[in-house]
Amino acid sequence: MPKILLLEDIVEAGAWLKLQIAQVFPEVTFVDTSRVHEALARIRNEQFDFALIDLGLPDGSGVDVVAGLRELQPDAQSVVVTIHDDDDHLFPALQAGAFGYLLKDQPAPVLVDQFRRMSQGEPPLSPAIARRVMSHFASRTSQRERPTHMPAVVLSDRENEVLLRVAKGFTLPEIASQLNLSRHTIADYVKQIYRKLNVSSRAEAALEAQRLGLFGRGRRAQPEAL
Amino acid sequence: MIAAAAFAQSEPAVTFPIVIGHAVAVQADSGGVTRDVVSRPVALPDHWENTRPGYSGEVRYRSAFLLDGPALSGDLLALYVERACNNMQVQLNGHLIFSGGRMTEPVTRNCGEPQFISLPSALLAIGPNVLDIRVVGYALQRVGTVQSEGGLSALEIAPRYALTRAHARQSFWSVAWPSATGFGLIGIGFVLLAVGWLNRHEVYFLYLGLLCLSWVALSIAMSAHDFPWHNDVTEFMIASAWAILISLAVQFFLSFAGVRSRNIESLVAMQWVLVPLSLILAGPERRFMVSRGWFSLFACELVVAMSIYIRVAGRRQTRDVGAVAVLLAVGTVTLCFELAVQWQLVAAPSVSAASVFAPLMLAALGASLFLLFARAFRDITADRNRVRDELNRIKATLENRVESLTAQRVGQFTELERRRIASDLHDDLGAKLLTIVHTVDASRFPHLAREALEEMRLSVRGLAGKAVRLDDAIADWRAEIVGRLEQAGIAARWDFVDTVDSPVLSARSFMQLTRILRESISNVIKHSGARNCRIECVLVNDRLQVGVVDDGRGLVHDMNRGQGMAGMKRRAKRLNGQCLVESSPGGGVGIWLSVPL
Numbered sequence: 001m002p003k004i005l006l007l008e009d010i011v012e013a014g015a016w017l018k019l020q021i022a023q024v025f026p027e028v029t030f031v032d033t034s035r036v037h038e039a040l041a042r043i044r045n046e047q048f049d050f051a052l053i054d055l056g057l058p059d060g061s062g063v064d065v066v067a068g069l070r071e072l073q074p075d076a077q078s079v080v081v082t083i084h085d086d087d088d089h090l091f092p093a094l095q096a097g098a099f100g101y102l103l104k105d106q107p108a109p110v111l112v113d114q115f116r117r118m119s120q121g122e123p124p125l126s127p128a129i130a131r132r133v134m135s136h137f138a139s140r141t142s143q144r145e146r147p148t149h150m151p152a153v154v155l156s157d158r159e160n161e162v163l164l165r166v167a168k169g170f171t172l173p174e175i176a177s178q179l180n181l182s183r184h185t186i187a188d189y190v191k192q193i194y195r196k197l198n199v200s201s202r203a204e205a206a207l208e209a210q211r212l213g214l215f216g217r218g219r220r221a222q223p224e225a226l
Numbered sequence: 227m228i229a230a231a232a233f234a235q236s237e238p239a240v241t242f243p244i245v246i247g248h249a250v251a252v253q254a255d256s257g258g259v260t261r262d263v264v265s266r267p268v269a270l271p272d273h274w275e276n277t278r279p280g281y282s283g284e285v286r287y288r289s290a291f292l293l294d295g296p297a298l299s300g301d302l303l304a305l306y307v308e309r310a311c312n313n314m315q316v317q318l319n320g321h322l323i324f325s326g327g328r329m330t331e332p333v334t335r336n337c338g339e340p341q342f343i344s345l346p347s348a349l350l351a352i353g354p355n356v357l358d359i360r361v362v363g364y365a366l367q368r369v370g371t372v373q374s375e376g377g378l379s380a381l382e383i384a385p386r387y388a389l390t391r392a393h394a395r396q397s398f399w400s401v402a403w404p405s406a407t408g409f410g411l412i413g414i415g416f417v418l419l420a421v422g423w424l425n426r427h428e429v430y431f432l433y434l435g436l437l438c439l440s441w442v443a444l445s446i447a448m449s450a451h452d453f454p455w456h457n458d459v460t461e462f463m464i465a466s467a468w469a470i471l472i473s474l475a476v477q478f479f480l481s482f483a484g485v486r487s488r489n490i491e492s493l494v495a496m497q498w499v500l501v502p503l504s505l506i507l508a509g510p511e512r513r514f515m516v517s518r519g520w521f522s523l524f525a526c527e528l529v530v531a532m533s534i535y536i537r538v539a540g541r542r543q544t545r546d547v548g549a550v551a552v553l554l555a556v557g558t559v560t561l562c563f564e565l566a567v568q569w570q571l572v573a574a575p576s577v578s579a580a581s582v583f584a585p586l587m588l589a590a591l592g593a594s595l596f597l598l599f600a601r602a603f604r605d606i607t608a609d610r611n612r613v614r615d616e617l618n619r620i621k622a623t624l625e626n627r628v629e630s631l632t633a634q635r636v637g638q639f640t641e642l643e644r645r646r647i648a649s650d651l652h653d654d655l656g657a658k659l660l661t662i663v664h665t666v667d668a669s670r671f672p673h674l675a676r677e678a679l680e681e682m683r684l685s686v687r688g689l690a691g692k693a694v695r696l697d698d699a700i701a702d703w704r705a706e707i708v709g710r711l712e713q714a715g716i717a718a719r720w721d722f723v724d725t726v727d728s729p730v731l732s733a734r735s736f737m738q739l740t741r742i743l744r745e746s747i748s749n750v751i752k753h754s755g756a757r758n759c760r761i762e763c764v765l766v767n768d769r770l771q772v773g774v775v776d777d778g779r780g781l782v783h784d785m786n787r788g789q790g791m792a793g794m795k796r797r798a799k800r801l802n803g804q805c806l807v808e809s810s811p812g813g814g815v816g817i818w819l820s821v822p823l
Contacts, residue, residue, distance in 0.1 A: 083679070086687060105679045127701040169704025169720075171712065 001027045002049040005042060007065055008081070009034045009057050013104060017052060017081065020108050024116045036060035043069050043076075050119075051078040052102075055089060063096045070097030070198065079118060087128040094194060095136075095201035100124050122172070122187035123194060130166040133197055153200035155193065162189045240297040243306075243384035243392075246270060246357070249289035253281060254360075271309070274376040275366040282364040282376065284329070290354045291383055298352055303345040304386035306393060308576060309379040310361050311337035312457065317358040318349050329362050333457050337374055338449060340396055340576075342389055357381065364457060368510050370465040370517040372567055372574050399577040404449065407585035408442045414592040415439035421599060433478035434595060438588050440471050445581065458510050462502070465517045469501040472524040478591075479531035483538035494527070518568050525561045532558065546594055557587050646734075647689055653796075654681045654741070688737030696770070696823070697728040699736050700763055707747050711759055714751040716776075722763040729768070729823045738801055739772070739821065742794050746774045746817045749790055754778025754815060768823050769803075775816040781809035794819075 002025050008014035018030055031046065033039040036059050043051075043065070051069055053062040066078045077099040082089060085103050093101065100123035102114055114124060137155050155163070158179075165175045176183045251272065252265040265288075268277050274285070297303075305316065305324075313334045316324035324343040327334025363376020382389065390397070415438030422431030444467050453460050473494040480490060501520055508516045532554045539547045560583045566572040567579075658678040665674060704720055711718040731739070750759050756778030764771045791807055794817070798805035803821030 083683065085683070086691070105676050107673075107676070127698065127705050131698060131701075166705070167698075167701055169701035169708070171705060171709050173712070174708070 001029060003029045003031065003047065005031050005033065005039060005048045005051040005053075005069075007033050007036070007039045007052065007057070007062055008054045010054075013054075017104075020111050021052070021115060023112045024119055036062065036064055039065045040068050043072055047073060048076045051076060052081050053078055053093075053098075054104075055080055055082045055084070055093065063093050066093055066098045067096040077118070079115070085126075087126075087132045090129060091132045094129065094133075095197055097198040099191075099194065121184075121191060123190055125166050125190050125193075127167050127169050130163050133193060134160075134163050134167060136197065137200065153196050153203060155196060159189050159193050159196075162186060163193060240292060240294045242297070242388065243382050244291050246289045246291060246381035246383070249287040249359075249378075249381075251277070252286050252288075253278065254284045254286050270381060271379040272377050274363060280365045280367065282368055284360060284362045285376070285378075287359040287361065287378060288356065289359075289381065290356045292354055293350055293352055295352055298347060298350055301385035301387065302347070303350070303383060304389050305341075305343040305345055305357070306382040306384070306389045307341045307343065307359075307379060308382075308393075308396070309337065309340065309377065310359070311363050311374060311377050313362050314341075314378070315360045316343055317360075318345055319351065319356055320358070321349050323349065327451060329360065331456050332453055333362055334451050335453070335457065335460065336451060338400060339451075340393060340400065342386065342393075344386060345383070364461075367512065367514045368458065368461070369514055370461045371514075372570065373578060374461065375514075396576055399582060404445055404581055404585075407589070408445060411438045411442050411585055411588055414589060415442065418592055418595065421596075428599075430478050430482040431595060431599075433474055433481060434588070434591055437471065437474040437478055438592065440467075440474060441584060441588060444468070444471060458513075461513060462505050465505055465513070465520070466498075466502040468521070468524065469497045472528060473497055476527050476531040479528075479535040483535040485534060485538065521568055522565060525565050528561060529558055546597070550591075550594060553587060553590050556583060560584070560587075650685055650688065650734075655685055684737045684741060688734045691733035691737070693730045693732050694736045695728045695730055696765070697724070699731050699739070703740065703743055704761075707743065707761060710747055710751065716750065716756055717758045719758065719760045720763075721760065723765070729765070731770075731823065735801055735821065735823075738797050739770075739819070742797050742805070742819060743772070743774070745790055745794055750774065750776045750778065750815075756814065765823075770819075770821050770823055772819040772821075773816060775814060777814040780811045780813050781807070781815055 004021065004025075006014055006018065008017065014032065014034075022028060031042060031048070033042055034057075036057050039051075039053075048069070051065070053065050055062045062080065066080065069076050069078050078097065080090065080093040080098045080101045081104055082101065083104050084090070090101050100114075100118045102111060106114075118124070137153075161179065162175060165178065170178065172183055172186055176186050179186070247270050249268060249270055249272075250265045251268045266277075268287075270287075270289075272287075274281055278285070305318075307314065307316075310326070313326045313329055313336050314324070315322060315326070315329060323345065324341065326336045326341065359378065359381075361376065361378050364374070366372065366375040369375055384392070415435045418431050418435030418438060420435075422428065422433075422435055425431065444464070447460075447467065448464060476494050477491065480486070504516050504520070505513060536547070536551055536554060539550065560579045563572065563579050567574045655678060658674065658681050662671060662674045662678065665671070700722055704722075708718045708720060747759075750756055754776045756776035759774065759776045762771075762773040762775070791805075795805045795807075798819055798821065801821050803819065806818040806820075808816040808818070
């Protein structure tokens, strides 16, 4: 019985979501939170299978919860739920480690279908997001420096091919038939891409932190403020 | 015999000054041997052109004067000789009391210098005292000017102090005046040269500067006493030097008047060669003739140049024409007088008019040029300041203008954008919300509200979003459209040709086109009953043409669909494009969009 963390401050939207999710997982336990700090406290103490995270919250951004969950519970899959479908809002969440995204205002059947696919291991990937991912990795490879204790993150040729086709507007079934692979394999590639995006983004953040002198050789780490 | 003759002339009591106006003269050569034994009485002053024309060499004069006891025991006496050309030696009672320098070639030149010779009382006696004066000189025809011909002036004997006082004026004009003006002219000349060098366009500065310096050089040469060469050579050089001087003066007046003529310049320059050449060719015996001829020509040239200048200046009505005219008139008179002297129409004065007036004229001309320059400089500075102020004013005006124009332009754009935003929101979002207000069927609320939300999302993106490359836009459309059609069970075919250089869609255009396409695909899915749908995107001459063609049942009188069509056409027009609809019953629907990019 999966345990799902719900972070949503609008009551009606939360209720509606729960209703739709219940169609995919008839037996499910929800933990309701409506603030970022509340959710962060929860993930420190409890294990979750999924997290449905709204981005626009009064006391912060859901992206922090995504990042926290990725760090504390790597096996949990966080799905960002938002009104905005543009890559400017979604990309940071994906970089932080989100598994996928749902658009709040879509008709119920569409939402259910999308969530089902995600639970089956097929995260969504729109052309705009694919373009952002490609440009992210393109600028990464042009940079020589990285922190030495972090591994180099590079997309494989196949992954690049998939990304390219998505960016051109081909649907997953079309890509599968073009590359002579199953739809499931393509979905796996997308998952890999997201994972590498997360790792690469974390490496970039670490590099920035190092540059700012937050951790490094011979420097004492700052005591964490609680 | 000589003493008796002299004695007969003297007065019973001696009063000073004693003026000796007669002497006995005898020609001699430098060896002392007299040429003709007969000595002739001559009047003093004696000009050899009158008494012995054509003779160059030495002449001895003997005269005497009487002194009595009181005269002898009185003040120191001196002999004043105004002129002895070229040089003389004086013996008093057989003793040499004065020598002016070399009496043989190269002879010392003392023509212009009056001499005060002290008579030592030890050599004087009561009664007659004999003066022997040896004069060496040249015939008029061998020299360049009248002032250089051989001769002796009258002799004057008086107490020394009285003599110096009496002839102070003469001394002043012969000695002090030339020196002072010489120094002055050197200074003026150099400054004029400097100014002329910096402003080579105003060439008359150079000419006047050179003229001043040349005048000083010539004065020095003419008053110098000893040259290492024969007197003839000196006379020749001085006569040639005048050519240079006159040419400079002529060039000055002409260039100052603004008359530049190659012919005149070369003619004047030729004189530099012709004068010396003619003098050499004529030989020493005809020197005076040739010189006098040239001087006359020079005088004419100068007068002509000056009159040209006055005429031009008068026509231009320059400010100081009157003063300069007076100056030049004085100059002309001086020239004429000097010419008269050379042509022996007038006796040569003890001080040459030229040496008095020429420095004054040069200084005055120099001063007028400086004044001219100073005025021009002041005018130019004033002009420059005025121009600069004008420029600043214009610059400030322009800056203000640009600023206000920019502000206006920004204001206009902002106004335009605001109106567009208002119209978009009103048309798209407002219309949707209105349908919610008006819809009776409550079950349609979620659907309509959802559509309103979509409109809002699109509007926000259209207003605040970035421009989109056409390739990316088409990829987005493709993913969405093919996905939706496939899900609805309609076979989708997408035709698009990749462009090499993808143009850019503004965020607003992208949004409006997205709306149109979504609407048309929704219609295909909901109303057409089609099995196949083809979407075509072509870029033709900076216009994007999109076609959506289905093979469904075509347009039958469907109110909703009709309204949807109207909406699409309206949107297309807002993008300055057009939307055509083709349909035939049972033949499907084709929607053709054409939009400029």
